[in-house]
Amino acid sequence: MDITFRRRLAANQINIAKRLAVVDVEDGKGRLDLINPEILEGRDEEVGPDGCLSIPGLYGDTPRFKWIRVRTLNREGEAIEFEETDFRARCIQHEIDHLNGILFTSRAVRLYREDEPEPAGKGRRKNP
Secondary structure, three states, rough: OOHHHHHHEEHHHHHOOEEEEEEOOOOOOOOEEEEEEEEEEEEEEEEEEEOOOOOOOEEEEEEEEEEEEEEEEEOOOEEEEEEEEEEHHHHHHHHHHOOOOOOOHOOEEEEEEOOOOOOOOOOOOOOO
């Protein structure tokens, strides 16, 4: 699995009962700490690849918003709002789902293993 996908983690994935997640997708924007985050708005849903360290080797084609607006607390406890797009937005939604007790498998329109052949005419990224 690509290291890019290993730098996201929700506290409840490691048995910490806090609404805290960390996202760093190595896109040059740096690490994002999410404390009690909520998605205020989302637009332009698209189906794309998803995977999770909680379920190694299983992937899915999952609908997520391309653009989101999020409210969260920063590390100083101040409420902030921000917008994100594309892959970073997809990762944030994935981690907020974890905090809400939802795995990508509940949202996926199709699940597959890494070694399964791709459907004809469909391309997908290896190791989402």
